[in-house]
Amino acid sequence: MAKGKKKSRSKSKFKKTKKKKKSFLLFPRVLQKWSLIIIGLLALLGLLASLNFPKLTMEKNMTSTDETTVAFIAEIGETSRYLAAKNDLYASVMIAQAILESDSGQSQLSQKPSYNFFGIKGEYNGQSVTLPTWEDDGKG
Template sequence: YYFDPYTYLRVDNNYVQSQWGSWYMFGDDGRIVSGVTQWAGSYYYFDPTTYLRVDNAYVQSQWGAWYMFGNDGRIVSGFHELNGQQYFFDLNTYQMVKEHWANTGSEWRYFDGNGQLTSTDFVTSIANGAMQTWYKYGVLPSVSIAQAICESNWGTAAPGNNLFGIKGSYNGQSQLLWTWEVYNGQSVHIQDWFRVYPTVNESVNDHASFLYENSRYNNLLWDNNYYSVCNKLHQDGYATAPTYANTLINIIHASGLDQFDEGL
């Protein structure tokens, strides 16, 4: 316990300097604190052996979960560098994000099994747009992103920023391209007109608008089960390839895109 040197009263719920110069935290019952504790609007960690505040370290709490504490001892959220690597700590739980997509404030980024930032520039460039189209048109984000990956080979094959291979024209802009179609089980190489977009974001929005405005796709709108949506897309005739639904499902699995659907 700590007793005030002037009043001699026990000090509760305060961070104070001892007679030896070190600072310690004392709880509501006056006892010295160890582990994660809340004080002055934030969380701190106190070593269970020395009872000293731990700064700039990634430590395991008394509950088993791991947390990062910064140079001022406060618990860390958002981006933080540790041992030369960039990590992201959830803004609500404060835990390191692993094998998951996270909204870092301005964009979506992927963090691998070790929590390290992974290069996913293509998905990052269209994720926010895909999320918006759910609320605007009812098109599931994971499927929209998977279609863009499938149709454009991760954005590397998207003439005119047409990520989804949509035919016709956009605001009067189109281009004639070669494409493969499957008719009666046979692949045929033909030329057709495809839409041209000023940006990839306009392509993402127009794709959702296209599905929304064409009545044959009404059955997949506001459906938040990506298995169901992928199969409906194929059944409704979006693509002629017989394996189209399974291709999209496999992309969603491999890239963890179903995480964009959480909470919808």
């Protein structure tokens, strides 16, 4: 052998051939991924359906007061969330206070024309409403 020359080896001897993995499903590889995703989603839906079962049972045992409160939350919920986000407040606290102060929207003060859900006392444009409250027994 001459100096400086290296014996060349054929690359094909060292080239590794990749074996195709056998498919565990009878579908093409693209469909295999989608079928696994679909199976996973169906399993998740089954889990969510089973978690919803106690809620359905609870609704059967609701009293009329509970139903009134749920309806009241549904009525004021979106507006409360909007106002809370706009003013950096907690909608849940606003809703809870409105439930407490207005008896879930059933108190006289929370009805037309006042819509006062929070028991706020005061006067607006020279108008006010006088109603008995627990805080004042009329003797000052």
